[in-house]
Amino acid sequence: MTPTSILREKEQASGDFFDGWAEGYEDRRISPWFQYTQTLAIDALDLKPESRALDVGCGTGFGVRTMALRVPDGRACGIDISPGMVEQACRRIPPELAGRVEIQHANSADIPYPDATFTHVMCTNSFHHYPEPVAVLREMQRVLVPGGRIVIFENAPDLSLYTRLWDLALRFYETGHVKYYTSRELREILEAAGLEQCELLALRNEFRSHGKLFASIQLWSARTPARGAA
Numbered sequence: 001m002t003p004t005s006i007l008r009e010k011e012q013a014s015g016d017f018f019d020g021w022a023e024g025y026e027d028r029r030i031s032p033w034f035q036y037t038q039t040l041a042i043d044a045l046d047l048k049p050e051s052r053a054l055d056v057g058c059g060t061g062f063g064v065r066t067m068a069l070r071v072p073d074g075r076a077c078g079i080d081i082s083p084g085m086v087e088q089a090c091r092r093i094p095p096e097l098a099g100r101v102e103i104q105h106a107n108s109a110d111i112p113y114p115d116a117t118f119t120h121v122m123c124t125n126s127f128h129h130y131p132e133p134v135a136v137l138r139e140m141q142r143v144l145v146p147g148g149r150i151v152i153f154e155n156a157p158d159l160s161l162y163t164r165l166w167d168l169a170l171r172f173y174e175t176g177h178v179k180y181y182t183s184r185e186l187r188e189i190l191e192a193a194g195l196e197q198c199e200l201l202a203l204r205n206e207f208r209s210h211g212k213l214f215a216s217i218q219l220w221s222a223r224t225p226a227r228g229a230a
């Protein structure tokens with residue numbers, strides 16, 4: 001088996017795992033937490049009415065629908081590797097948003113849009129599944145205009161023993177989980193991908209917040225180089 005096929009197998013395992021979650025994903029006790037973290041990321045995107053935004057690993061599309069409300073003259077798109085998640089996301093698009101929303105089944109390693117399609121890209125609770133994080137960030141940059149913004153939300157194992165243990169548990173329990181990155185590691189990954197203005201917007205623990213007993217928050221904003229991606 002070639003190294004590439006091993007990577008694709010890992011990514012596919014993620015899709016299979018999330019197919020099992022798809023139907024109830026927005027109705028679980030933990031759903032308010034996912035919606036809260038997506039809203040944090042969307043606020044950080046600082047969308048304009050005409051922005052063109054992409055959510056990578058969009059799940060059932062809460063983030064895409066929320067972005068669509070904020071870009072009445074633009075576009076809100078989502079991709080996800082789980083066909084079940086994509087089906088749910090498509091089903092949940094209300095008719096009044098349908099004209100400016102698109103959801104596609106795709107791998108973050110191979111985003112099905114031409115260069116410079118988007119002004120903004122976000123990725124929440126999904127980056128820890130990518131076996132080649134630098135390559136995915138380069139792919140995100142490819143579909144962004146020069147100077148476009150990327151916002152990433154992830155857990156932060158440097159903040160607590162709890163998150164470190166959770167990271168280890170997920171490596172056994174959640175097929176497709178690769179690892180949670182410390183804030184230092186994530187900065188190094190963003191910079192290795194050639195991103196600029198890498199800014200750690202939030203790094204904090206939250207207790208009994210939005211249906212989650214204990215959680216860590218790591219929120220990053222970065223921009224593609226003004227004269228094109230590295």
Ligand SMILES: C[S@@+](CC[C@H](N)C(=O)[O-])C[C@H]1O[C@@H](n2cnc3c(N)ncnc32)[C@H](O)[C@@H]1O
Nearest residue numbers: 014018034057059081082107108124125126129
């Ligand atoms: C925990 S869910 C997060 C969904 C949503 N972004 C949120 O914040 O609630 C992780 C999502 O990432 C998707 N995913 C995992 N690996 C992926 C990949 N390589 N390409 C695209 N999506 C991927 C999964 O299918 C799943 O829907």
